[in-house]
Amino acid sequence: MNSLLRKPWWLSLVALGLWQGCGEPQAPVAKSSNLIVNGSFEGKLDPWWTANDSEGGTGGTSPAAADIGSSGMALHKGKGGWGFMVGQETSGHSAMQTFQFKARIRGAQGGERVNVSFHGQSFDVIAEPLWRTVDRLVLIPDGGGGTTAMITATSDDSTVHVDDVSAFWVEVARGDADNEDGNLLRNASFESDLGLWTFWADVPEEGRAWTTPDGRSSGYAGLALTRGPSGALTTLKQMLQEPVFQGEKYRIEARVRGEHGGEQVNLCLQMKDEPWTGPCIQVTASTQWQHASQTVSIEEDLNDKRVGLLVSLSTEGTAYVDDVIVVRTQKR
Ligand SMILES: [Ca+2]
Secondary structure, eight states: OOHHHHSOHHHHHHHHHHHTTOSSOOOOEEOSOOOSTTTTOTTTTTTOEEEEEEETOEEEEEGGGOSSTTOEEEEEEOEEEEEEEEEEEOOOBOTTEEEEEEEEEEESSSOOEEEEEETTEEEEEEOOSSOEEEEEEEEEOSOBSOOEEEEEEOSTTEEEEEEEEEEEEEEOOOOTTTTSTTOOOSSTTOOSTTTTOEEEESSTTTOEEEEEGGGOSSSSOEEEEEEOSSOSOEEEEEEOSSOBOTTOEEEEEEEEEESSSOOEEEEEEEESSTTOOOOEEEEEOOSSOEEEEEEEEOOGGGTTBOEEEEEEEOSSEEEEEEEEEEEEEEOO
């Protein structure tokens, strides 16, 4: 007799469900030990190095710069130049690994700009007078040897304290866009923060993009985009790796939801440079998830041009986007 038939029928379904990974999507799970050596600065500076490009810039460990333990790192940028930097080389990695980078940061006054860079991907944070945790997922598309973790104070005449720096290789959820064959976008289910996407808003104080479980259609997280009353566009862009050619067709897909309904979300294959032209699909969001899917053609003006997929919000409010897919359906 078939073993399946001897078991209660529901047990088979439970086993099948578990094997397929059903259940609540998982937040990132650490798969390595901390890759940063002496991230707490208890061992003074070793193996960190410092670099200064400012008049009067200094850096070193001290008890006053500690958040935990007896020592932390103080970076002081003087006048001019790009800043005062502390960094260290990290171990090698494989293609498409995601890392969680964390550091505790505090500004002597508050308002100091700090640039954090891991494996060449960098982002700016504004320090506050109280300790805060900087926490980012960084997706590394290419494999290779060890690269560098760096923290730089970039505001003139500013002092920034840094402590408890860590980086872990983490396993993140896979969303529908990650599992779509031929998808030319990476991290398009937004499971590795905004890694590989570039943010731009015409009014940066009012525009914002971040990932959150609220924006999830599949996987653990999705994209949230906010536009204020005076801006025109809040955008995220990811370049495709190959140029496009006249006569090709591409299918653009996304899951879209609005906070209140009526938000306008646009998905465009847009030229890399001015005049920024390219075919778009437009979605008017409702409060329920909707699946937009449309095929666009590459015309003569985009022939052999580099393009990116631009996700933009062109009305005030908040919209959620997940599982962005671009597939070439017809070659030239
Ligand atoms: Ca997702």
